[in-house]
Each structure stands twice: as C-alpha cells, then as structure tokens.
Amino acid sequence: MVRTRSEERRAEILRAALEVIAERGYRGATLGSVAERVGLTQQGLLHYFPTKEALLVAVLEERDRWDTSGGRDREGWRLDLLDSLVEYNAMRPGIVQTFSALLGESVTDGHPAREFFTERYAQVRASMADVLRLEFGERLPGGLTPERAAPLLTAVMDGLQYQWLLDPAAVDMPGAFRDFLRLLRGDAEE
Amino acid sequence: MVRTRSEERRAEILRAALEVIAERGYRGATLGSVAERVGLTQQGLLHYFPTKEALLVAVLEERDRWDTSGGRDREGWRLDLLDSLVEYNAMRPGIVQTFSALLGESVTDGHPAREFFTERYAQVRASMADVLRLEFGERLPGGLTPERAAPLLTAVMDGLQYQWLLDPAAVDMPGAFRDFLRLLRGDAEE
DNA sequence: CGTCACCTACCGATCTACAGGTAGGTGTGC
DNA sequence: GCACACCTACCTGTAGATCGGTAGGTGACG
Numbered sequence: 001m002v003r004t005r006s007e008e009r010r011a012e013i014l015r016a017a018l019e020v021i022a023e024r025g026y027r028g029a030t031l032g033s034v035a036e037r038v039g040l041t042q043q044g045l046l047h048y049f050p051t052k053e054a055l056l057v058a059v060l061e062e063r064d065r066w067d068t069s070g071g072r073d074r075e076g077w078r079l080d081l082l083d084s085l086v087e088y089n090a091m092r093p094g095i096v097q098t099f100s101a102l103l104g105e106s107v108t109d110g111h112p113a114r115e116f117f118t119e120r121y122a123q124v125r126a127s128m129a130d131v132l133r134l135e136f137g138e139r140l141p142g143g144l145t146p147e148r149a150a151p152l153l154t155a156v157m158d159g160l161q162y163q164w165l166l167d168p169a170a171v172d173m174p175g176a177f178r179d180f181l182r183l184l185r186g187d188a189e190e
Numbered sequence: 191m192v193r194t195r196s197e198e199r200r201a202e203i204l205r206a207a208l209e210v211i212a213e214r215g216y217r218g219a220t221l222g223s224v225a226e227r228v229g230l231t232q233q234g235l236l237h238y239f240p241t242k243e244a245l246l247v248a249v250l251e252e253r254d255r256w257d258t259s260g261g262r263d264r265e266g267w268r269l270d271l272l273d274s275l276v277e278y279n280a281m282r283p284g285i286v287q288t289f290s291a292l293l294g295e296s297v298t299d300g301h302p303a304r305e306f307f308t309e310r311y312a313q314v315r316a317s318m319a320d321v322l323r324l325e326f327g328e329r330l331p332g333g334l335t336p337e338r339a340a341p342l343l344t345a346v347m348d349g350l351q352y353q354w355l356l357d358p359a360a361v362d363m364p365g366a367f368r369d370f371l372r373l374l375r376g377d378a379e380e
Numbered sequence: 381c382g383t384c385a386c387c388t389a390c391c392g393a394t395c396t397a398c399a400g401g402t403a404g405g406t407g408t409g410c
Numbered sequence: 411g412c413a414c415a416c417c418t419a420c421c422t423g424t425a426g427a428t429c430g431g432t433a434g435g436t437g438a439c440g
Binding site: 043 | 388389390391
C-alpha cells in the first residue's frame with residue numbers, strides 16, 4: 001500500500017494542475033501554485049513530474065484515458081449520448097475551461113499540446129462521422145455526408161463552449177446543441 | 191507629417207504585436223519581441239504604449255474598428271457576405287490565429303481580454319440574429335428562430351477556425367461553413 | 381539482531397533567464 | 411529652446427530547473 005501512496009499523490013497533483021490550468025492556462029500556470037495546492041514545494045512537485053511539460057503531458061494523457069474509456073463505447077457514441085455529454089460538460093465548467101484554454105493556447109507556435117490536439121481532433125472527427133453514419137447512413141437528412149457533417153458537429157461543441165464560458169447566462173449550451181442536432185436530423189421543431 | 195510618423199509607428203507596432211500574439215499568445219508575448227520586430231528597444235515601445243495591457247487594448251480596439259467598419263454595412267451583413275468573410279479569414283491565418291489564441295486565453299480568470307470578448311460575442315450574436323431575420327424572417331427553414339440559430343452560427347465559425355488552425359489540410363473551412371449555411375437554409379444539396 | 385546499501389519523498393538554497401517597468405538621459409527637428 | 415522620439419542603465423519580481431542534502435523505510439546478509 002505504500003506504492004499506492006505515490007500514485008495517489010500523482011493523482012492529487014494532476015487534479016490541482018487541472019484547476020490551475022483552468023484558471024491561468026498552461027503558460028500562466030506555475031509549478032509553485034500547483035504544488036501549493038497539494039501541500040508541496042515546487043521542488044517536491046518536480047520529484048513526481050520532472051518538468052512542467054511532463055506535467056502537462058500527464059494531464060493530457062489522463063484526459064485521453066478518460067474520454068476513450070468512460071464516454072466511448074466499443075462501437076463509439078450514439079447521437080443522444082453526445083447530447084448528454086454536452087449536458088455533462090455544462091455541469092463541469094472547470095474541466096471545460098481547462099481544455100478550452102489549452103485548445104486556445106495550442107494553436108500558437110511550438111505549444112506542447114499542439115500535437116495532442118491535432119491528433120485528437122482528427123480522431124474526434126472520425127468518431128463523429130461514425131456516429132452519424134450509424135444513425136443516418138451515407139446521407140443525413142440535411143443532405144450532408146457524415147464526413148462533411150463531422151467537423152461541423154465538433155465545431156459547434158467547441159464554439160458553444162467558448163460562448164458559454166464567457167457568459168454562461170447568455171447561452172444555453174445544451175439547448176443550443178440540441179437545436180443543432182435537430183438541424184442535422186432535419187426535423188423541424190414545434 | 192511628423193504627426194503621421196508617430197501614428198505610423200503605432201500602426202507598425204500594432205501589426206507586430208498581432209504577429210507576436212499569434213505566435214505565442216498574449217501571456218507568452220513579450221514587449222521585447224514586439225519591439226524588436228519594429229526596430230525598437232522594449233523601452234522605446236513603452237514610449238508608445240505605456241504598459242503591455244495598453245498594447246493589448248489597442249490591438250483589440252483596432253479589431254473592433256476593423257470589423258464594425260470594413261465588414262459591416264449600415265444594416266449589417268448579408269448571409270452571403272458571411273460566406274466571403276470566412277473565405278477571407280481562410281486567407282489570413284495570422285489574424286485568425288491571433289484572435290483564436292486570445293479567445294482561448296480570455297476564458298481564464300482575470301484575463302484582460304475577457305470583458306472584450308464577452309461583450310463582443312453578445313454583439314456578434316445579436317448581429318447574426320439580425321442577418322438571419324433579414325434573410326428568413328422569424329423562422330428559419332430548419333425551424334429555428336434567428337435568436338436560437340445565432341449562437342450556432344457563431345460557434346461554427348469559431349470551432350472551424352480551431353480545427354483549421356491545427357490542421358489546415360484536414361478541414362476545408364469555407365466549404366464546411368457553406369455546408370452549415372445550407373443546413374440553415376434547409377436546402378439539400380446535389 | 382544489527383548494520384550496511386540503497387530507495388523514496390521530499391525541502392532549502394541557489395542559478396539562470398527573462399519580464400515588465402522606472403528614471404534619467406541624449407539627439408534631432410521645428 | 412523645447413518637445414518628441416527614443417536609448418542606456420537599472421530594479422524588482424518571478425519562473426523553471428539543478429544541486430545537494432535529510433528523514434524515513436526496506437531488504438539482505440553476517
């Protein structure tokens with residue numbers, strides 16, 4: 001059980017890092033402030049993660065593990081699961097903020113998360129296309145192919161998150177997302 | 191013409207700042223690197239903009255001026271103008287990157303651009319709703335009201351930009367945006 | 381059973397590198 | 411001769427990282 005202690009510590013640190021990155025982004029986050037949150041010195045933290053970048057990588061890896069296990073089924077998502085994913089996100093502004101901040105930073109030159117996001121979006125688009133194909137076949141009601149609709153679906157999720165983070169009262173994120181799904185489905189509401 | 195000289199300099203500085211922010215974000219940008227790009231020392235730059243934040247504010251103000259004059263008509267955009275706006279953006283990755291990086295950073299606590307973006311998005315949504323109403327009236331073909339569709343339109347633009355910045359070859363931004371407009375218009379393609 | 385070798389989990393001091401900002405100039409042109 | 415457009419010289423703060431410890435534990439062997 002001594003082994004566990006160490007991994008517990010690492011998990012604590014990752015959680016704290018997530019918070020600090022949400023608050024200040026990766027560039028703005030300092031090792032010291034992460035360390036402080038778990039009752040360590042900066043040097044103590046470096047014992048667990050040898051560099052700042054290693055800490056970031058660990059955060060990203062955990063995210064990867066999370067959303068390729070918890071959320072995704074053997075055969076991928078279903079469309080209504082996406083819906084509840086967005087609702088889930090709406091209850092976790094912290095996580096959303098962390099990854100929105102990282103995404104924003106990652107488009108800058110030489111950012112350590114850039115490759116991660118590039119690959120991740122390729123996967124996400126592919127996965128979205130699968131979901132859509134499963135649901136609608138080769139043509140969605142609106143006339144698009146799954147491959148053409150997938151980037152839009154992804155874009156809507158991200159774009160809504162930014163608007164929602166900036167002003168939660170101004171945007172009903174889950175509602176807006178459902179609106180978009182209705183558009184894809186081609187059923188008029190009312 | 192001496193007056194002009196000074197304003198020329200300021201304009202040069204703003205352009206350089208835009209570049210540097212695109213490359214490293216606001217937090218990552220340094221006054222020194224902006225100054226260097228226009229052949230000044232860091233302190234020489236501070237002669238024109240007394241603080242780093244003042245420089246950022248000037249950048250944001252210029253953006254504001256730009257996209258409430260150049261792009262927008264007395265009565266707002268037309269839907270097909272949006273289309274060419276996206277095409278225009280696709281030719282200017284630098285600008286897009288600057289403001290995508292800033293948007294990402296701005297969701298972090300106490301970021302100096304946060305208020306700017308919050309207000310800007312409120313305006314943009316309102317403006318989008320106007321465009322849609324002008325084009326379709328109170329109900330879009332897909333069944334949405336202009337107010338419900340506006341956040342989606344905005345989200346698609348932003349979200350596509352991130353995907354495109356991360357991997358320009360993977361996403362046809364103008365094409366995808368046109369796909370979305372078709373969805374709103376309700377006309378199946380082919 | 382004790383002690384020697386070694387590991388883990390840290391901390392303090394310190395180094396290096398900038399970063400933003402201030403104070404007080406100097407030169408040039410009107 | 412004075413205002414503007416800068417520069418040199420600094421100061422202060424902070425960030426990431428290294429170095430060299432220390433304290434506690436574990437295991438092996440004589």
